[in-house]
Amino acid sequence: MIDEGAPYGIATGADGALWFTLVHQGRIGRMVPGQSPVIHQLDPPDGLPTVITPGPDGAMWFTEGKGGRVCRIAADGQVRPYKALSPYGIAAGPDGAVWFTQMEPARIGRIGADGAVSEFEVPVEGGMPAFITAGPDDALWFTLNQGNAIGRISPAGEVAVHPLPTAGAAPVGITRGPDDALWFVEIGAGQVGRIDTSGKITEFPLPDRACRPHAIISGPDEALWFTEWGAGRLGRITTDGTIEEHPLPHLPARTEGEQARKAEPHGLTAGPDGAIWVALEAGALARFGMAAGFE
Secondary structure, three states: OOOOOOEEEEEEOOOOOEEEEEOOOOEEEEEOOOOOOEEEEOOOOOOOEEEEEEOOOOOEEEEEOOOOEEEEEOOOOOEEEEEOOOEEEEEEOOOOOEEEEEOOOOEEEEEOOOOOEEEEEOOOOOOOEEEEEEOOOOOEEEEEOOOOEEEEEOOOOOEEEEEOOOOOOOEEEEEEOOOOOEEEEEOOOOEEEEEOOOOOEEEEEOOOOOOOEEEEEEOOOOOEEEEEOOOOEEEEEOOOOOEEEEEOOOEOOOOOOOOOEOOOEEEEEEOOOOOEEEEEOOOEEEEEEOOOEEO
């Protein structure tokens, strides 16, 4: 449990710890599995920290959508901010830079090792880029939530856009798969998608099309794992399209008379202990062991 906090993004750092954002409290947490978390308060506290990722420099980087910042946080909690308009997704690039999405206006940003910030426009009006990830082709791939497409940007800033076959799919999470394709989730259509570097797209409908899949990662088992925000489940899909789902536990009530809280899963990561860790906005980090399930 994370007392008085709402975990949203989570990632495993180079230091072997789990790092997570507490979106509504303006805090960043660090936790070694089996130990109590250390919480760092951000200043100002209302920036809405969301997505977090390990950077190319050994530190963690995260976005603050409301605060308009991309931030670097060191192991001791020291924060270095960079101004950005409505940043959301963030990833380390193959060029040693940090890349991030800017939802409005639709741009992709880059912070070089020297701290220089660059921006590149996405040629899709109102496209709203969401998550971003490094691909197998020395480029970055990102989802266009309102543009209903998958984008690719080269380190030089050249952008290509691949429209999705399903209308209103609204893709969000994206990751590089074990098969060197890009895998993504469609929160609007209840599907998992795959796009290879040639632009060929395959979509896999989920059993519950209203489950609202949000984030996706490659797991330690050569499969893809994703959160179903609307249904409170953790999903798994193999590269041949076999799907399984695991209900997340409800959280206990905080006060007398309150009902148990729905999980509200958002981000997830492959932890340093070989388990899948899920950030539950309702107030917890959930651990899914490959043999034991949720613990």
